[in-house]
Amino acid sequence: MSQGVLAITEQLKGVFRKVTYEALSEGRRIADRLNCDLTALVLGAEIENISKELNQYGADRIIVAQSPALSEYLTDAYTTVIADYITKEKPAVVILGASTQGKDLSARLSARLNAPLAMDCVAVRFEDNNLIATRPMYGGKILADVALDGNPQILAIRPNAMTIANADGAGSIEKLDTDTGSIVLQVIDKTLDTGKVELSEADTVVSGGRGMGGADFTVIEELVQLLDGAVGASRSAVDEGWRPASDQVGQTGKVVSPNLYIACGISGAIQHLAGMSSSKVVVAINKDPEAPIFSKADYGIEGDLFEIVPKIAEEVRKLKG
Amino acid sequence: MEIVVLLKQVPATESLIGIADDGVSIKTDDIKWVINPYDEFAVEEALKIKEAHGGSVTIISVGPEKTTEAIRTSLAMGADKGILINDPAVTGCDGLSTARILAAVLKEIPFDLIIAGQRAVDDDNFQVGVAVAEFLGIPNISMVIQQEIIESKIRCHGTIDGGTVILEAPLPALFTTQRGLNEPRYTSLPGIMKAKKKPIDIKTLADIGLDADRIGKPLTRIVAMQTPPERKGIKMITGDSAQAKAVELVRILHEEAKVI
Ligand SMILES: Cc1cc2nc3c(=O)[nH]c(=O)nc-3n(C[C@H](O)[C@H](O)[C@H](O)COP(=O)(O)OP(=O)(O)OC[C@H]3O[C@@H](n4cnc5c(N)ncnc54)[C@H](O)[C@@H]3O)c2cc1C
Ligand SMILES: Nc1ncnc2c1ncn2[C@@H]1O[C@H](COP(=O)(O)O)[C@@H](O)[C@H]1O
Numbered sequence: 001m002s003q004g005v006l007a008i009t010e011q012l013k014g015v016f017r018k019v020t021y022e023a024l025s026e027g028r029r030i031a032d033r034l035n036c037d038l039t040a041l042v043l044g045a046e047i048e049n050i051s052k053e054l055n056q057y058g059a060d061r062i063i064v065a066q067s068p069a070l071s072e073y074l075t076d077a078y079t080t081v082i083a084d085y086i087t088k089e090k091p092a093v094v095i096l097g098a099s100t101q102g103k104d105l106s107a108r109l110s111a112r113l114n115a116p117l118a119m120d121c122v123a124v125r126f127e128d129n130n131l132i133a134t135r136p137m138y139g140g141k142i143l144a145d146v147a148l149d150g151n152p153q154i155l156a157i158r159p160n161a162m163t164i165a166n167a168d169g170a171g172s173i174e175k176l177d178t179d180t181g182s183i184v185l186q187v188i189d190k191t192l193d194t195g196k197v198e199l200s201e202a203d204t205v206v207s208g209g210r211g212m213g214g215a216d217f218t219v220i221e222e223l224v225q226l227l228d229g230a231v232g233a234s235r236s237a238v239d240e241g242w243r244p245a246s247d248q249v250g251q252t253g254k255v256v257s258p259n260l261y262i263a264c265g266i267s268g269a270i271q272h273l274a275g276m277s278s279s280k281v282v283v284a285i286n287k288d289p290e291a292p293i294f295s296k297a298d299y300g301i302e303g304d305l306f307e308i309v310p311k312i313a314e315e316v317r318k319l320k321g
Numbered sequence: 322m323e324i325v326v327l328l329k330q331v332p333a334t335e336s337l338i339g340i341a342d343d344g345v346s347i348k349t350d351d352i353k354w355v356i357n358p359y360d361e362f363a364v365e366e367a368l369k370i371k372e373a374h375g376g377s378v379t380i381i382s383v384g385p386e387k388t389t390e391a392i393r394t395s396l397a398m399g400a401d402k403g404i405l406i407n408d409p410a411v412t413g414c415d416g417l418s419t420a421r422i423l424a425a426v427l428k429e430i431p432f433d434l435i436i437a438g439q440r441a442v443d444d445d446n447f448q449v450g451v452a453v454a455e456f457l458g459i460p461n462i463s464m465v466i467q468q469e470i471i472e473s474k475i476r477c478h479g480t481i482d483g484g485t486v487i488l489e490a491p492l493p494a495l496f497t498t499q500r501g502l503n504e505p506r507y508t509s510l511p512g513i514m515k516a517k518k519k520p521i522d523i524k525t526l527a528d529i530g531l532d533a534d535r536i537g538k539p540l541t542r543i544v545a546m547q548t549p550p551e552r553k554g555i556k557m558i559t560g561d562s563a564q565a566k567a568v569e570l571v572r573i574l575h576e577e578a579k580v581i
Pocket of ligand 1: 209236286287288
């Protein structure tokens with residue numbers, strides 16, 4: 001019989017990613033509902049020290065798969081170790097973050113295990129005893145409820161969609177003997193942006209569009225720094241070469257769901273909305289009162305962003321004292 | 322170099338999407354259908370690789386009859402031939418069963434490289450390409466913005482959260498596309514004329530040796546659809562000066578919305 005909830009963790013630069021805490025917290029809620037244990041599975045090279053903290057999010061068991069071969073995420077090595085573990089332990093539900101890594105991993109796991117996958121879920125609930133996952137489709141224009149038949153039910157959850165809750169877990173640490181099988185993928189190089197808050201995980205995103213008029217995003221960067229957020233951009237701003245492609249929000253860019261999204265000099269094209277419409281609070285600053293973004297925002301300021309954004313930064317600075 | 326592109330036809334992104342009477346699918350009457358934008362990057366990259374290394378580009382799609390339009394467009398861009406799996410049983414497919422069909426087609430034809438989109442912008446599943454690679458037992462690299470073929474290997478720059486990674490895999494391999502990879506070419510009139518003579522092979526599941534009954538029973542099922550809740554409506558912040566507006570906005574965000 002399949003039993004238990006397995007949360008697969010993810011770390012970046014030696015610390016767990018926020019979406020890992022979200023996956024554990026949601027995993028704990030599911031485990032409570034099913035009245036079963038929550039297990040956290042940690043893969044990496046030097047992870048034993050950081051793994052202990054996962055009990056604060058309700059993990060009953062923490063399984064550590066530690067091996068130099070797992071120091072970098074490689075689809076083949078990770079899939080083999082995790083799929084073998086799942087085949088042996090037979091969890092009923094597997095939950096992980098739908099980060100870039102999590103999407104790749106969950107798709108491969110689902111195929112290897114012939115298991116149903118709900119990608120990029122924003123909510124999970126039970127109807128009778130059946131798990132139903134809600135996920136956006138059509139660039140967020142539709143929310144679909146999905147039923148999953150088969151085992152395990154794999155849930156890849158969208159970053160920032162589920163709340164983090166502290167819970168005491170027994171958190172016993174066990175080491176897993178790992179056999180990665182033959183690895184054909186090879187990391188040649190890896191570059192990480194330093195000191196930046198990752199756009200898809202940021203609590204606050206301030207985006208600039210064509211209205212920025214050029215590559216000088218200083219006004220936005222200042223506000224972002226005060227709010228400890230991330231800079232986003234419309235496709236126009238990326239196409240103009242003002243911002244890197246990794247900053248693009250929208251259908252062909254990143255999907256973000258921060259608590260606060262501030263759109264500056266962005267008209268609000270449907271492809272842009274596809275990337276930010278699930279933000280909790282949306283503020284639009286635009287000098288055109290007819291700009292479509294205003295119909296998709298909670299608060300709007302009509303005016304020149306170069307006058308308004310620095311004033312907002314000034315007020316935030318006062319607030320933060 | 323035998324290159325295969327996995328291509329899906331999807332509603333154009335500016336289409337209005339409404340829920341059909343059955344409550345679990347969308348209305349398709351007024352939709353303009355296009356090549357999935359990420360698959361368009363895949364076609365373009367396949368053509369670039371063919372131009373550099375020789376070989377041919379085959380488009381494979383699972384979908385209804387009208388998918389031939391999207392395949393024809395990619396042939397007009399320069400691809401050589403198309404294969405469409407059109408069978409009544411595929412309408413109920415989920416990502417995994419679609420991947421299984423594509424893998425079955427691929428097992429019958431030669432390939433060195435497969436290119437798929439990172440996601441189809443209708444179901445936003447991020448699943449089919451990676452699952453095809455798994456079913457074929459070949460490596461995959463996701464979200465690629467740059468690639469280079471070095472003898473029998475492919476080296477790809479993939480985007481990851483917070484940076485980029487350069488990965489290398491032996492061929493045959495599959496990679497998925499990310500914006501930034503290329504700018505897809507437009508179709509030219511001579512290209513459109515030539516495309517009319519290029520072959521599109523239309524097959525059923527039985528033709529490729531699959532059991533429609535089994536494929537038609539997917540593991541994931543949509544049980545309901547809603548449109549997301551509308552925002553309450555905008556509150557415009559007014560004031561005599563930029564300063565006054567900023568003060569009011571920050572007050573609201575702090576005291577009422579509690580997001581700063
Ligand atoms: C297949 C496809 C995929 C796409 N994917 C994406 C995507 O992922 N993300 C995306 O963003 N777009 C995407 N687009 C493009 C999208 O359709 C729009 O073209 C784009 O979002 C417009 O960017 P913008 O709002 O910055 O520019 P514009 O539409 O030009 O708007 C600029 C706005 O700035 C305002 N403005 C100008 N100066 C100021 C000032 N000083 N102060 C305040 N306001 C000012 C103007 O009033 C205007 O509203 C896609 C398009 C297609 C066809
Ligand atoms: N029906 C299909 N026919 C051919 N390729 C597909 C099909 N569905 C998905 N794909 C491929 O898989 C990618 C990811 O799709 P998805 O997993 O549906 O988001 C797409 O960009 C296509 O390259």
